[in-house]
Amino acid sequence: MDDDGKTRTVRVQRWCARLAILAAAAAVVLLVASGLGGLAMVLLVLAGTVVTAAALWWALTRRGPVRMLAVLLAVAAPLTVIWLQVRSGVLWVMVLCLALGAVAAWAGWEALALDVRRKGRPAVAARRPAQPFLIMNPRSGGGKVEQFGLKEKAERAGAEVFLLDPDHPSDVAAVARKAVADGADLLGVAGGDGTQALVAGVAAERGVPFMVVPAGTRNHFALDLGLDRDDPSRALDALTDGVDLTVDLGMVGDRVFVNNASFGAYALVVQSDAYRDDKVGTALQLFPDVLTHRAGPRLTVRAARTTIASPQAVLVSNNPYRAGDRASVARRDRLDRGVLGVVSVTVESAAQAAGLLRGERSPGFTALTADEVVVEADAPEVQVGVDGEAVTMPVPVRCAVRPGALRVRVPRRRPGVPAARPRLNWRRLAMLALAR
16 A cells, blocks of 8 residues: 555545544433433333343253243333333434434444455365365255356366265265275365365365355354355366365364354254254254253363363354454454364353343453363253254263364355454544544
8 A cells, every 4th residue: 555545545544433433422411411311211211221131041051831932021121211212302313312322333344444454374276186076966056066166167177076866865975085096186066064174074074175155054164264155156167277275174073064063952952853843843842851950961071271161052162252242242353273162151040141231341251262171061962053963972072173183175256255343442443543
């Protein structure tokens, strides 16, 4: 960037910081000027939010009439707050304060985003593979393989394609190993994250690059690689114009994961045969016992000199997920830090459930990074969700990270990973606003 460009960037940053400070100050002044009525409404909103959170906890942990009453309370609490605001004549004050707060947050994020510098290992130019081999699941993502003509496009690019037969399940890891033994110099998958993980483990083991075609339902791994999830056929450009990224792999026991391994509530629910056909209904049926420890073992998690006792849910991820950016909390900025991310939730009452509204400051919420995570239980084995696939493992379960274990072949031209939304640092914004 030349000097003029830097000057313009600094000017934009300062004016965004000034707008953030002014909008935030205006919201505070408006709230104070409205008198005790406005301040009382703020307290009422907070109380309504706490009641709603507690009611949702009761709805998840109870059945029958109590659940119905909890749902009604969760709906009635915010409606009551709005009705009282209308009756008191301060609704317009709250709406205007919220609007000013939104402007302050947007301007603050814009100003602080210019401080962020994305880091990571650079992509390395790659030669075109001589014998690429792709495994495709025609049922993944509601039939994306056929919808986007992935098999035909891959074959035109010189790849051999193996189509999975849903009626006759294949051992995809064995298929991938045989392909490498037969001379394949690149392995790829068009399917869900669970299948991606199995083949990625083989690619890392045999030292060949791995290619991701986001033809699954969620495609979290593809998202964090910066691939186009709306048009999975664009990933096939990696066969002719690709670059290599070096990323880590997670291990849970002797199994590879590219995204995460989950323990507790989610892992227990996905074990149910009914979950695939009725996710919401199955979760509502099982949550009352799972969340109150009437079903499933009690867990103990040890990581980074920290012990977490009896959490309801634990997520161990291949590199940590974003913290503080609730708009994109399911993203990872990097896949090459060489650490595991650990997130756990421990809730024993409605009051603790309401306390989770404090986010990372809640005593029931734990987020940290570690090289190794050990999950123990008061049972001989535990259920684990490995990249969304349900498995059962003997305890203790050890999770580890394999730094730089996998080369991923991606298209040179791809959407990329959007920068994380920075935390609103008001001290930094004030410094920028007052700077000349």
